[in-house]
Amino acid sequence: MTDDDTPMTDGGTDAEARTDGGPPATVPPDDETPTWSDRKERSQGLAQLTYQYFERSRREDEDLRAESTYVERDVLGFPTWPHETLRNLAITSFFVGIMILVAALMPAHFGEPANPGSTPAIILPDWYLYWSFGLLKLNPLNPELAVLGGNIVMSNELLGIVAHGIVFGVIGLVPFLNKGSARRPVEQPFWAAVGVTGVILAFTLAALAIQNFFPISLDLLITLTFVLPVLGGIITYAVLKTMREGYMYDLNRRYYMLRPPK
């Protein structure tokens, strides 16, 4: 197509006419694109560390996959799509029907208009905030928490807020304290007992929030608020510990054969 005497602009390396100055200098051709290890060697500092980690973790994955004796699949969970999603669809559509039915049978309540001048005898939030409201009514405990000559350390309202902080903090710490592959309450009676204690505490705090409805003294109610959950936890622990003996044989046989403990 082009003769030999056609002027070349790129040093004559190409048989065809070029007007674009040859291969672009900035973007390397495909076979010269640096590989991960090239990039790792060329880069420095945090970027190099990142590349190094990527390679390590990829190698770790490959090794684990090669070593795995797991018979069915080498993931730790059920796939979200489609198995979980499709099964859930049936239940959720039923659930929407129930919701509309309940809305038709029990219409929403409506009360008096707001009046800043008159405080109602009973102030209550929705049911799901009863536990929180109960935490705000712990003020009879406040003097007992006082140190150094009976001056209370914090105001009653602050006590309620600190209590909320403790509740959320403890819940947030759970996965960092309890690790391992155990999945059933029978395998870890202690953590099941902690959970039952928490659930009962939520209910007793709710009862504390609506204390007007209980014909017992406030002191007794507050004592029960904390004693009942602990009692429930101890019973759970005892029951699960007893059950565990019977279950352990089957658990070991069926479960750890499929998922060997690390």
Added chain:
Amino acid sequence: MSLKKQDEMDHNAWLKKQDLTVIETAFLTTLIWLDKRLRIVDYLELLETMYYRANLQMPKSHTEQYDLDNKFWYWYPLYSLGSLSIVAYLVAAVSGALLGFYYAPSTAGAAAQGDPTAAYDSLVMIMTDVQFGYMLRSIHRWAAQFMVAAVFLHMLRVYFTGSYKEPREVNWILGIVLIGLTLLFGFSGYVLPWKQLSFWAAQIGVEMALATPLVGEWAAQLLFGGFTLGQATLVRMYILHVFVLPFVVTGLIALHVGIVWVQGIAEPH
């Protein structure tokens, strides 16, 4: 790098070589035209993969897998509580948007203390005048109740089956944040009708905010628009309920589900 155009995959020549009907030619021409611009073949492949996955046989439920039929209650429904709360959230969003057409976040119109305000009157209007309005409000309220209940039970299920454990800590923390925001959703919605209980619930909210050290007064002004309740409180709760929280909660739910998607459903037992 030559100027001469090289068509390695000459689809049109391939099209001509074949003996196709008019319909087939039109379909393929359209497909090639679109694919050159939008690379739809990639997406078709994705769809195809999803189709075949959906037609795979379902894995055995864990009771079948571990032969537990007579030993454990089949508690699969507990594993769908997360989806249930999302569905309730969607129902609440749709009914809430419809309610928003009629609701007025205003405390105007009360001549004396304790008179109905514009917000209260708009609720009365929704419940008595608007076609299907009472039902709409009931659906919205019950969807909220169901969502909160489902979220709490979902947390209990995750706790008692140990699904929060090692690779899934981040999602557990995210779940705690989402529960807190759900409760805030409920609280701000509870204030909107501006009835007696709404007002005094908000009053407790202000007092709690004020009792917080350091940031208390600032938080009270930001969330409640001052230390006494009024028009500013109502508008702030309204914006929180219909603008801020929907974006934040929807985003966090997407992240929450996305992490579940990546990590897989925690294998039961």
